[in-house]
Amino acid sequence: MKSFNRIIIIVVFLLCATILIGNIGMHYFSNVENNRQYRVDISRVVKDIEEQGFDKADISRYEVIKGIYEVELNEDVDNTFFESNSDYVIKQIGNKLYRIEYISNNQVISDRMITVINVLLAVMATVVISVLIYVRQKILKPFDVLKEVPYELSKGNLTIPVKESKNRFFGRFVWGVDLLREHMEEQRERELELLKEKKTLVLALSHDIKTPLSAIKLYSKALSRGLYSDADKQAEIANNIDSKADEIEGYVSDIIKASKEDFIDLSVEQGEFYLQEAVNSIVAYYKDKLGMIKIDFVVGEYTDCIIKGDLNRFVEVLQNIVENAIKYGDGSFIQLDFSSEEDCRLITVKNSGCTLPENEIAHMFDSFWRGSNSDGCKGSGLGLYICRKLMQGMDGEVYAQIDEEKCMCVTVVARQA
Helix, strand or coil: CHHHHHHHHHHHHHHHHHHHHHHHHHHHHHHHHHHHHHHHHHHHHHHHHHHHCCCCCCCCCCCCEEEEEEEECCCCCCHHHHCCCCEEEEEEECCEEEEEEECCHHHHHHHHHHHHHHHHHHHHHHHHHHHHHHHHHHHHHHHHHHCHHHHHHHCCCCCCCCCCCCCCCCHHHHHHHHHHHHHHHHHHHHHHHHHHHHHHHHHHHHHHHHHHHHHHHHHHHHHHCCCCCCHHHHHHHHHHHHHHHHHHHHHHHHHHHHHHCCCCCCCCCCCEEEHHHHHHHHHHHHHHHHHHCCCEEEECCCCCCEEECCHHHHHHHHHHHHHHHHHHCCCCEEEEEEEEECCEEEEEEEECCCCCCHHHHHHCCCCCCCCCCCCCCCCCCCHHHHHHHHHHHCCCEEEEEECCCCCEEEEEEEEEC
16 A cells, blocks of 8 residues: 555656646747747838838738837827737837737747646546546555455454455455355364264274273183183184174274265255356366466367256366366367267366276276376365266266277266256
8 A cells, every 4th residue: 555655646746747847848839939920020021111111011911910000200209109908019110110019829829728738637637646546445445454364364263354345346355255254164163063073973983892892802812711612612702703893893884984974065056057157167267277388278069058056066077177187188188078968968078198097987086086197196086076976966977988099088967957
């Protein structure tokens, strides 16, 4: 804000200096031009009187000469002779005095022109200053208030207040930031609740495991010390140990199952949207991005239609797939193809340079799974898992295959309305 205030002050100073210098320059040059005009015309009138005489001198052809008056030198000259509303000069031609009156038409025109230019400059200066003040008040000042919000959110302060604003530039931004803050706060509360539940579950299962584990230890000690010599009794104890082991295995399975439960909010708002909206979003985001890294981005021909589901989630699915294509492809090309099957629309993201073995395709959509071609590539193994869950939430599906050209093809199946 302080820097912008300095810019406003500098702009005001420069505008005032421009107007001042312009006025000085225009006054100077207009006066010079005006002086030249009337002096030239007076010289011509004097020459005409000398050559043709006073009676024959024609002053109508001179723009600035208003009149010529003569008086003999021996006459009494009163003060009225020198009174006039116009400018004049006294010239002696022969034995007579001549008063030649002139009007400064050029000066009047110049003054008017200067006035008009000054008004225009003043209007322009007012507009420029008004725009700068408007930008300061309506854009920079609200943004200055909001700039601390992302910083506080990054530190985990999710209770920072975000004031509502009807600002035409930042109203939707403020609304979006507040929604993001609320979503992050809800997500954190949900994660804390899930963490509490999982810890409670682990503690409960750990306690339950102790009972069969203790029984196994007792049975194994009894066998090791030869307390049971009877073969039938030994077989019974062995069966008990096996049963307790199965019980422990069941508890371990429960722990594994709990750890694999959905921990990400994959809610979907069911609705309808045009396929073109989703495609335009993807093209707008990736056209320049892929162009910068020299990857050809090809969008096949398609017919627009209405898709069932959540537009934002659908775009998220396509973005995840395209990001994988960038990460694991060879950087030659990425292509969007479109086809139809019954009441479904199929959108295929195809990328060149697939290095994933065929036998790993079936695991691509498992949570936390990463292929053998992921060495050196950062990731969590959740991208495609999330894609499948989202598409299933929209009554759709997603699958992958490797075509004859060794290109990876990930196809999204969406329901048409």
